[in-house]
Amino acid sequence: xxxxxxxxxxxxxPSVRDHAIWAAQRLGVGIDFxxxxxxxxxxAPVAEPxxxxxxxxxxxxxxxxTIDARRSQVAHEHGRLVLAEARAVAExxxxxxxxxxxxxxxxxxxxxxxxxxxxxxxxGKRGEHADFAKLHLGSNLERVVRATTTPLLVAARAFRxxxxxxxxxxxGASSRKAVELASGGKLLAxxxxxxxxxxxxxxxxxxxxNWAATLLEAREVEHVIEQVDxxxxxxxxxxxxxxxxxxxxxxxxxxxxxxEFMVGATTTSMIRTCLIPxxxxx
Numbered sequence: 001x002x003x004x005x006x007x008x009x010x011x012x013x014p015s016v017r018d019h020a021i022w023a024a025q026r027l028g029v030g031i032d033f034x035x036x037x038x039x040x041x042x043x044a045p046v047a048e049p050x051x052x053x054x055x056x057x058x059x060x061x062x063x064x065x066t067i068d069a070r071r072s073q074v075a076h077e078h079g080r081l082v083l084a085e086a087r088a089v090a091e092x093x094x095x096x097x098x099x100x101x102x103x104x105x106x107x108x109x110x111x112x113x114x115x116x117x118x119x120x121x122x123x124g125k126r127g128e129h130a131d132f133a134k135l136h137l138g139s140n141l142e143r144v145v146r147a148t149t150t151p152l153l154v155a156a157r158a159f160r161x162x163x164x165x166x167x168x169x170x171x172g173a174s175s176r177k178a179v180e181l182a183s184g185g186k187l188l189a190x191x192x193x194x195x196x197x198x199x200x201x202x203x204x205x206x207x208x209x210n211w212a213a214t215l216l217e218a219r220e221v222e223h224v225i226e227q228v229d230x231x232x233x234x235x236x237x238x239x240x241x242x243x244x245x246x247x248x249x250x251x252x253x254x255x256x257x258x259x260e261f262m263v264g265a266t267t268t269s270m271i272r273t274c275l276i277p278x279x280x281x282x
Contacts, residue, residue, distance in 0.1 A: 002030045002099075004118040006107065006144075009035070009082040011157065012124025017086045018159035019277060020122040021093045026187050029119055030097035033086045035079040036107045037072075076102065108143045115150050120187070122153045125271060125278075142268075145252055145280060151181065152252075154271055154278040162277075165247040166194040168236050168270065171208030174251025177281045179212050182249060183219040193223040194243065198235040201227060233269040240274050249279045 005020035007013045017033075024031050083100035090098055103110050111121065123141055145152060165188055169175045182193045195212055197205065209225060216223040228235045240248060252267055271278050 001119040002032050002097075002117055003027065004032045004034060004111065004114050004121045005086070006034050006036070006111065006121070006123045006140075007082055007086055008124075009078055010124060010126070012126060012155060013082060013086070015155040015157055015159050016122050016124045017089060019153055019155040021090050021095055022159065022162070023120055023122065023153060023187060024090075024095045025093065026189070027119055028186065030099070031090055031095055032099045032101060032114060032118070033083050033090075034101045034103070034110065034114070035083050036103045036105060036110050037075045037079060038107070039105055107140045108147045111144055112147060115148055118150050120151050120153055121148060122155060124155050125157070141271075145267075149282045151282075152280040154280065156275055156277045159277075160246060162188075162191060162246040164192045164194065164243065164245050165249055165279075166196055166236065166240060166243070166245045168232060168248065168250035169195045169197045169208070169212060170199075170232070170251075171197075171205055172251055174282050176208075176211075178249040178251060178279070179215060181279075181281060183216050183221045188247075191247070193221055194239070194245065195223060195225045196236060196239050197225075197227045198230055198232040199227075200229060233273065236270060237273050240276060245276060247277050247279060248274050249281070252280045252282055 003020055003024050005016055007016050020031050020033075079102045083102060087098050087100050115121070121144070123144055125141060141154065165182060167175065167178045167182060169179065179195065182188045182191070193216065195209075195216070197209060199205070205227075209227065213223075213225055216225075226239070228239070236248070236250075239245070248270060250267060250270060267280070
């Protein structure tokens with residue numbers, strides 16, 4: 001197994017690289033750095049002109065083809081530089097083995113190609129054309145979340161050491177997997193775990209919290225469990241801020257919710273508003 005890090009040369013690239021290095025060192029695996037040059041859609045067919053118009057159109061198409069060829073060459077050169085820089089930093093950190101993959105195509109399809117060999121996928125919250133002021137998520141992120149079942153680490157804008165993690169817990173299958181991941185693997189060994197549940201107490205929820213507490217205690221994980229009234233995205237965001245949390249863990253889909261077209265309302269809001277990395281599990 002290895003770790004797949006998706007880098008595009010955007011502002012988030014150093015953070016994706018550093019989060020990938022951190023995770024690879026903890027898991028004891030190598031990194032596949034992936035840079036995908038998006039395919040451009042084929043132009044729609046048009047009616048064939050005649051005479052002088054045809055000559056002018058032919059000349060224009062030749063000029064456009066030259067521009068496209070140069071643009072493609074520049075994109076390749078840029079991609080090679082982005083990958084080379086990431087590799088150099090990872091090598092200096094002692095991570096091995098390392099692979100740099102430059103592909104033409106669509107990111108989601110390429111990620112799916114490598115998913116079976118990846119213990120973790122790392123991607124930035126936003127890409128090179130992001131609107132930082134509005135905190136919009138990158139469209140590639142949303143597509144990858146919908147397509148993959150591998151744990152996905154969504155990097156924040158800058159990396160910082162991860163000492164405390166919070167699990168947004170609702171008792172569903174994905175949030176239980178988050179508890180198992182936090183308590184049973186190398187990735188978060190030694191990280192203080194906060195388990196926070198938003199909403200009113202019920203017998204069912206109490207049973208879920210008891211299950212989580214029993215597992216965390218059995219595996220000797222330093223932990224805190226809190227139940228707070230309020231809407232999940234508001235409660236968790238405030239908890240993250242107040243307790244200086246370094247990592248948010250949550251399911252890609254909430255418990256009992258119909259799978260939504262995008263990532264899911266609560267999940268999307270949490271990724272957007274919490275200015276820390278988010279580890280999504282299914």
